[in-house]
Amino acid sequence: EAQVTQNPRYLITVTGKKLTVTCSQNMNHEYMSWYRQDPGLGLRQIYYSMNVEVTDKGDVPEGYKVSRKEKRNFPLILESPSPNQTSLYFCASGGQGNTGELFFGEGSRLTVL
Amino acid sequence: AQSVAQPEDQVNVAEGNPLTVKCTYSVSGNPYLFWYVQYPNRGLQFLLKYITGDNLVKGSYGFEAEFNKSQTSFHLKKPSALVSDSALYFCAVRPLAGTGGYQKVTFGTGTKLQVIP
Numbered sequence: 512e513a514q515v516t517q518n519p520r521y522l523i524t525v526t527g528k529k530l531t532v533t534c535s536q537n538m539n540h541e542y543m544s545w546y547r548q549d550p551g552l553g554l555r556q557i558y559y560s561m562n563v564e565v566t567d568k569g570d571v572p573e574g575y576k577v578s579r580k581e582k583r584n585f586p587l588i589l590e591s592p593s594p595n596q597t598s599l600y601f602c603a604s605g606g607q608g609n610t611g612e613l614f615f616g617e618g619s620r621l622t623v624l
Numbered sequence: 625a626q627s628v629a630q631p632e633d634q635v636n637v638a639e640g641n642p643l644t645v646k647c648t649y650s651v652s653g654n655p656y657l658f659w660y661v662q663y664p665n666r667g668l669q670f671l672l673k674y675i676t677g678d679n680l681v682k683g684s685y686g687f688e689a690e691f692n693k694s695q696t697s698f699h700l701k702k703p704s705a706l707v708s709d710s711a712l713y714f715c716a717v718r719p720l721a722g723t724g725g726y727q728k729v730t731f732g733t734g735t736k737l738q739v740i741p
Contacts, residue, residue: 515667546731553714553733554668601667612658613729615667 513538517602517616524592525624532587532619534602540614542605543585544569545577547598548618554601560585592623626651628717630732637705638740645700645735647715657698658716659689662734668714674698685709705739712736 515536524530536543544559546569556569560579574596576588585604589596599620603613627650637643649655656675660668672683679691689700700713715732 551733554731556729603668612660612670612673613668615660615669617667618665 513614515602515604515614515616517600517619519619520617521620523622523624526593527591530589530592530621532589532600532602532621534585534587534616535583536585536602536604536614537583538604538606538614539582540604540606541582543579544603544605544613545575545585545587546601546603547571548601549598557587557600589621592621594623597621597623626717626719626728626730628715628730628732630713630715630735632735633733634736634738636738636740639707640704643702643705643709643737643739645713645715645737647698647700647732648696649698649715649717650696651717651719653719656718657689657691658718658729659683659687659698659700660714660716660731662712662714664711671700671713705737707739707741710737710739 518533541562545557546554548554555571557575558569558577560566563579563582566577566579579585599618601618602616605613629648658673659671661671662668671687672681674681674691682688687702689698691698712734714734716729718729
């Protein structure tokens with residue numbers, strides 16, 4: 512089954528404790544991206560990757576890091592989480608052709624105390 | 625800069641009635657337009673897209689959307705609403721291929737659709 516898998520789905524952590532949210536897709540997609548969803552703000556792009564070893568900042572990259580060492584994986588790293596990073600995070604991927612839709616993971620709800 | 629506006633935070637409709645969820649956009653050149661649906665505790669799922677051609681686009685679950693270039697709108701519609709259609713709906717836009725790819729997708733803030741039995 513074609514899917515984007517995120518882990519963990521739910522996480523409560525404390526300020527400053529490094530964490531990683533993993534994202535993996537099995538569709539051989541070149542493009543992957545991270546979004547955060549906040550009430551009243553919709554989805555905002557954090558980082559994206561056009562292909563392996565190619566990443567770039569989205570609209571709200573501060574406080575986040577990413578890496579793309581393999582085509583299927585695109586982890587989101589919070590080196591020193593802060594309460595304003597409490598949010599719902601989505602990973603998405605897209606294939607070739609550049610006209611298609613994005614495929615989303617189920618989301619990771621992060622709470623930073 | 626491109627943008628998407630979903631003017632209604634929430635739309636309430638009685639089951640069996642037609643529904644419309646509004647979306648207007650601003651983008652340089654011709655747009656690619658999308659609708660996604662998000663059910664509680666789930667990720668976004670693709671509903672339909674407009675790339676080119678017929679202004680009326682049909683998608684999943686009986687939904688359709690009408691592209692109106694002069695009004696820069698892409699409203700989502702369904703002739704007869706179901707309670708199971710209750711969800712959060714997002715409109716999205718990106719510029720024509722060659723001027724920007726997936727990374728240029730901009731999402732609206734979402735409209736909560738409530739279908740009342």
